[in-house]
Amino acid sequence: MGRRTFLAVAGWLATALVATLIGLAAIRLVGESLTGTPGGVHSQEEVARALAEPVPSGAPTGAAPPDPGEAPSSPVPPTGPGTEPADRRGFSTVGGSAVAECRPDGVYLVSWSPRQGYRVKDVDRGPDDDADVTFVGPSGEYELSLRCAAGVPVLDLDD
Numbered sequence: 001m002g003r004r005t006f007l008a009v010a011g012w013l014a015t016a017l018v019a020t021l022i023g024l025a026a027i028r029l030v031g032e033s034l035t036g037t038p039g040g041v042h043s044q045e046e047v048a049r050a051l052a053e054p055v056p057s058g059a060p061t062g063a064a065p066p067d068p069g070e071a072p073s074s075p076v077p078p079t080g081p082g083t084e085p086a087d088r089r090g091f092s093t094v095g096g097s098a099v100a101e102c103r104p105d106g107v108y109l110v111s112w113s114p115r116q117g118y119r120v121k122d123v124d125r126g127p128d129d130d131a132d133v134t135f136v137g138p139s140g141e142y143e144l145s146l147r148c149a150a151g152v153p154v155l156d157l158d159d
Contacts, residue, residue: 089153095135095142096120100153107131107148118142130156 088101096114100107106127114120118137132145145156
């Protein structure tokens with residue numbers, strides 16, 4: 001092997017070694033924020049305890065507050081002193097899930113969400129005697145049809 005070839009291979013190996021050492025040093029400087037779990041790993045008991053704690057009234061629930069200058073997209077029942085909050089319930093199918101509440105004028109779909117691979121085919125949000133959402137996807141079509149019974153949203157099995 002010629003001297004030039006030897007120097008080229010030695011230079012390439014030295015460059016690769018220096019680049020690897022610089023990369024390792026950078027990872028060590030960044031620390032666990034790159035390779036670890038932010039906030040640490042929680043045990044099942046810690047997660048269960050955190051989920052069991054009640055959320056204080058008026059505390060944010062993860063949704064962004066509405067813009068005060070923007071009109072609401074749907075009627076919202078008043079809440080506060082002297083009014084009862086609507087009774088909301090969640091429902092789920094293979095195709096997706098929905099949250100409904102009973103209002104004075106009938107059942108109302110508060111929200112709905114298709115599962116991965118599914119889409120919403122049709123929605124009758126209400127408020128009315130019944131409300132429904134239909135999800136379609138690879139394994140078929142799934143409909144959640146809901147009505148109010150004694151002021152609580154329930155599945156409407158007659159549909």
